[in-house]
Amino acid sequence: MATSLTLPDLDPTSDRAVFRQIADHIRQAIERGQLREGDKVPSEAQLMQHYGVARMTIRHALQVLQSEGLTVAEHGRGVFVRSHPPMRRLASDRFARRHREQGKAAFIAETEDAGGKPSVDSIKIDEVKPPVEIAERLSLGPNDRVIARSRRYLINGQPVETAISYVPMEIAKDTKIMEPDSGPGGIYARIEEKGYRLDHFVEDIKCRMPLRDEARALKLAPGVPVFHLVRTAYAADGTPVEVCDTVMSGDAYVLSYELPAR
Amino acid sequence: MATSLTLPDLDPTSDRAVFRQIADHIRQAIERGQLREGDKVPSEAQLMQHYGVARMTIRHALQVLQSEGLTVAEHGRGVFVRSHPPMRRLASDRFARRHREQGKAAFIAETEDAGGKPSVDSIKIDEVKPPVEIAERLSLGPNDRVIARSRRYLINGQPVETAISYVPMEIAKDTKIMEPDSGPGGIYARIEEKGYRLDHFVEDIKCRMPLRDEARALKLAPGVPVFHLVRTAYAADGTPVEVCDTVMSGDAYVLSYELPAR
């Protein structure tokens, strides 16, 4: 029952559009904690009654909030204040060799430590001609081919990240990199076994709205942006040996990096 | 004149909503390059005619695209394919001492190198009680006070970033940190002069939709997310000496970090 949420009335003297005023009221209620995560926003019918406006106007206001990522509408149930999933922190030492040597994939270990149930699905392995940006990063020629390993990561069944790793054929051939289970320590361990000692990674991060496919793959609510992270792994001699292209649900991650001041 | 953009017809057998089909058509035209940055999307009236649907349906489709950040509507002019500003790359060595010693602020130097006209405005300096998250990061007690330096960065007159630096009063007092012009090398140089040798920084990065104030301050188009970056500077003895809270236009930046593999 909508206990006691009291929304202000419209200000007829304001030149601010009615739907914006209504959106402002609800936004303020959320910011002030009068509406909390998971709470039901008054129904369209109730809001129509309260404000004495047409349904389209109410819907317009609600849509503003939804595109701001503040609320989610559930068909047949109502509009709810969005609850934010537990944030996953990615630390900049997550690819340190000491982690790799434990034999467990970083994602699995970290998620279990945080009390979540990790899973991985949609594993797909293809031999392809790499997209140009990938080929550039790997210093490959136009005819070189790569192994592309795609997968999707989930926590408690909720997808949080998709990733595609590209490894030059030259490096991947005759290794478990070409198999769904790449073995203990993951593909970085296999690359090192092949004689490439990993030296450092470079991560390029963008922030943008998801494409349609990405929104579907990550089951993103409207109004949730994504991190688009492209990581290149370099061997000690400076050779790029892998590029990993990942898209992460923006509301599920905090990225954390340590920079030297020297 | 709308030279020759030909949009498909609706698929009456599809159970995909009409406004989504229309949004799909226009999105595809953009993705295929039939509509390029800055191009005008056919007007609502033209689309109504083409598809034979009501105006609200067209507007709904256009709103989908706008919230995806693909288009911008300009009152009285039309709807246009969004043009993306030149991306600014932030490298992870941008706070290296060698840069600091040149005496020029990092933002100014980098922007000029890239051929842009940098500027900074809205500089404000206050002595305040820090927000709790900031106080935690600075290991301050509940009664400690800090100097908060706010400013906004612009490139070619277009705002791209707002930032607030928090420096403990203990460190800031009797230095140029309390003045609008903090002197050559910026506040990090002043902090080091005070005897704190900077050792490293930690940056925590989130990605989200802007708040109303942020959207206004950065003149963000609808559908553009922001980076929210909080950087903590640590002295050699592990003392946190500064926290910088910045919000960056998501479509103006690529963040780049180098991670060791050891």
Next chain:
DNA sequence: CTGTAGTAGACGTATGTACGAGTTGAGGAG
């Protein structure tokens, strides 16, 4: 007690209408 059908309530999609407000360009007044 259980399962099912019905129903009320909630959001989703779509049509039609009306008027407001910013932009642009053409044509007329000076």
Next chain:
DNA sequence: CTCCTCAACTCGTACATACGTCTACTACAG
């Protein structure tokens, strides 16, 4: 030729209405 007015076009806001679909709950039949 220049300036101004005005019309046409564009998007913005708002109302009223209708029907579809999903959810949750109730009441009835078995």
